[in-house]
Amino acid sequence: MSNDASPRHFLRHAGLVICINTLIAACLVVSDAGKTFLSQFIYAQSIGLVTWALIDFGRFAIQRDPDSGWPKGWRAIALPAFGVTVGNIVGSVIGDLLTGLDRMSVLHHHSTREMLGHLLYFGTIGGVVAYFFWATGRAKHFAEVIATTRREAAETQLMLLQSQLEPHMLFNTLANLRALISADPNRAQEMLDHLIAFLRSTLSASRTVQHPLSTEFERTADYLALMKIRMGERLATDLDLPGDLAGAMVPTLLLQPLVENAIKHGLEPHIAGGRISVHARRDGRHLVIDVRDTGVGLDAAASAQGTQFGLEQVRKRLSTRHGDLATLTLSAATDAAGGTLASVRLPLETP
Template sequence: MMRFKKLNILFYAGQDDGAANENTGTAFLMNKNNIYWLMQLSGWILFTILNLLALAVFGKNTYHDYFTWAFVCFTGLAFTHIYRGYLKKNNWYTLSLKKMVARVVSSSVIIGTAMYIFGFMFNYAIGGFNAGEYRIVNTVFTAMNLSFVIFFWSLIYFSAHFFENYKRVEIESLIWEAAVKDFELKTLKSQLNPHFMFNAMNSIRALIEVEPKKAQTALTKLSNLLRYSLKMERTETVPLEEEIKTVADYLELESIRYEERLTYSINVDPLSAKIELPPMMVQTLVENGIKHGISKKTQGGKIFVNSHIANSMLIIQIRNSGRISEEDIKHSKGFGISNTKHRLNLLYGENASFTINNTAEDEVLAEIKLPTGGKINESTYYR
């Protein structure tokens, strides 16, 4: 005969595939689905063994009881797997705590009752039915006990899922922080090119004996560049006029080295002088224009920096002699291009743009457009 009243063993299994994150990898190289099945099968097998041992210890039982409890445990495994698929399909993880608890409790009662009914039917089918064993109190108690087992399974499942989610968010946050730090490092390295520093100091040294006053002026401009670079290290935006002063100092220093091979012009609309933009952005593009354009031409070249306002947008144009390959344009190669696009996107989203193209006059035109109203995003870049 079948005695459901002897079911007093708690369930320990049913963890979600969220029990481990496949992105972090495990010592056993198992993916999340394998971990789910390992926990699901081992949990229900352990549950079955404990209940069969309980049947053997407490009272006299027939083989019908053992087979029936084994069948009930099998239905528990099947029902919880179906239950898992249903709650994943309906995305219960996003529910409020109140709604989630209500659904889990009701589902536990339904599944627990279904397990009892299936067990009763199986016991009847194999000839173990004994009407004296099916009193109301025993029936309700056993169904509630099975419902508690399913509720406990749900508790483990959702705990594993939320733990995995928490760890994944934590890992993604660490990856993002590392990427930002790497980006900042690249930016700081790009702000004042070591080769430029070396060349500038060599140029100043050469001037000291022949033109000491000019060397002193050049040294002052170089110190201004260094001071600006350090000052702007943790600053999101600066007025355009400050950026242009730095660009002017940079071009003045480069003109010492290139002499007649470098001609430059800066034309800034007074209305745009106070508008803010990311620091060192124009300077980096000017530096790239000289490095990849003018320096490669035997006769040298020209570089022009202009700014104006149109349709509530600040437009900055940098023109330099030379050409840029179509592949570099298409794939945003070169840190000056990718850096500019990324920084504009961080601060202004889709409201700002950056383009760089060859013109018909054997020139490269780089153009920055950003809203005069300022940034729309709080950047994590400079925090």
């Protein structure tokens, strides 16, 4: 049996017991043609339900094994034995009352041999049913343990990938800051202030594997503000987050690598610079986030020097978290503004 004490748990078990009791009644009618199905049905349900209730409810009052929800040691045998014995006696009394007999069958109507036969018959069935519930509960417990272990392993891998990604972003930013110090010390100072604020805001997020999309947009806006100091008028930004998607859960550091890639490979090689647009939208049960730049275009960006470390990390983290249900695609923009479109598609999750 499982550790679940919810009404749904008891209703599910009760329904299964009723079905088994009905099957028992049908078998008894076949083996004893002198009794009607209704009579056998009443006794089977009375004895079976009382026995089940004593065992299934009673186990919650006894020390249980957390792996199965079943009592430990000798109690594992004593509880079913108690439930079957008392269930036969009380169930038979209830059956007598429901069928209109004027005396209690457990004391007068049945011989000792019949009573022992009933105990053996229903005891065997009760033991089989109890073992079935025990095995089902144990299997459910270990399935939950496996699922938890896999989830924790995936989160650990996500944290590892994130820890590799954050220094990559920091090194690139520091390299840009170093180049700006000699060219424009005032802007370098302003950029350093924004970098400190950005790192402070990401400190708490670095301790988790996912957060609301609104938080991810805020971090992306901070990063773009940092880059705008270095690029000046060459960088324009546009962030669009619909209110109904603000609470959607996404991996941390999902957008910043895409924005960084768009700036480094799309806008920086473009003399006039360009615009970065980040837009979130709902597509059925999926969340789609588009990062669009109006830079040199996909072909030119692909031939430019530099690694695609950030994009590969995003793909790995999406795959670790969602498997084949999440994708990252790059495509050339088809309108007159040109540039590149990076599109992330993942299952829509809300807290």
